[in-house]
Amino acid sequence: MMQSRNVLARLASRRGVLAAAFVAAMPAPASAQRATRVSVWRDPNCGCCSGWVAHLRSEGLAVADQVVASVAPVRRRLGTPADLLSCHAGEVEGYALEGHVPAAAIRRLLTERPEGVRGLAVPEMPVGSPGMEVPGAPVDSYDVIAFGSGAHRPFMRFHGSRPA
Numbered sequence: 001m002m003q004s005r006n007v008l009a010r011l012a013s014r015r016g017v018l019a020a021a022f023v024a025a026m027p028a029p030a031s032a033q034r035a036t037r038v039s040v041w042r043d044p045n046c047g048c049c050s051g052w053v054a055h056l057r058s059e060g061l062a063v064a065d066q067v068v069a070s071v072a073p074v075r076r077r078l079g080t081p082a083d084l085l086s087c088h089a090g091e092v093e094g095y096a097l098e099g100h101v102p103a104a105a106i107r108r109l110l111t112e113r114p115e116g117v118r119g120l121a122v123p124e125m126p127v128g129s130p131g132m133e134v135p136g137a138p139v140d141s142y143d144v145i146a147f148g149s150g151a152h153r154p155f156m157r158f159h160g161s162r163p164a
Contacts, residue, residue, distance in 0.1 A: 035062040036110065041074045042067060042088040049088040051131030052100050059103035081147055084121035095119050100129035104163055105144040105156045118148035120155055128160030
């Protein structure tokens, strides 16, 4: 890809503005594109939280994993409702995340950016949700809940880590 850009850049110097515009419009190589950054705050003694972080990373998200003595101040800052609390908190592009929210739900949130939604939560700890995999145990079906202005509402349904 870089060799193509160099050739086209040389052509641009010879052929003028049209070729230069063509080079500028070419997408950057996939390796140069930035991954979406998710900040995570978790308790040092929680194993499932590191499992959720691993899930996010395996899905191509860049995770800033922050081990803290208490997640409560972060949750207050993010405005996470008390009835939706789980075991860790996150933030992505200004949206709050609480609990084992699958990467597919995060991507949908960032694509759609629904009005009035401040964040997503997976209350409690459903078996089979990202980070809560239990070998040999049947996985739960659960809703990812959207919260913000108005009443909480289901955003996406999952069975384990797969959309249902």
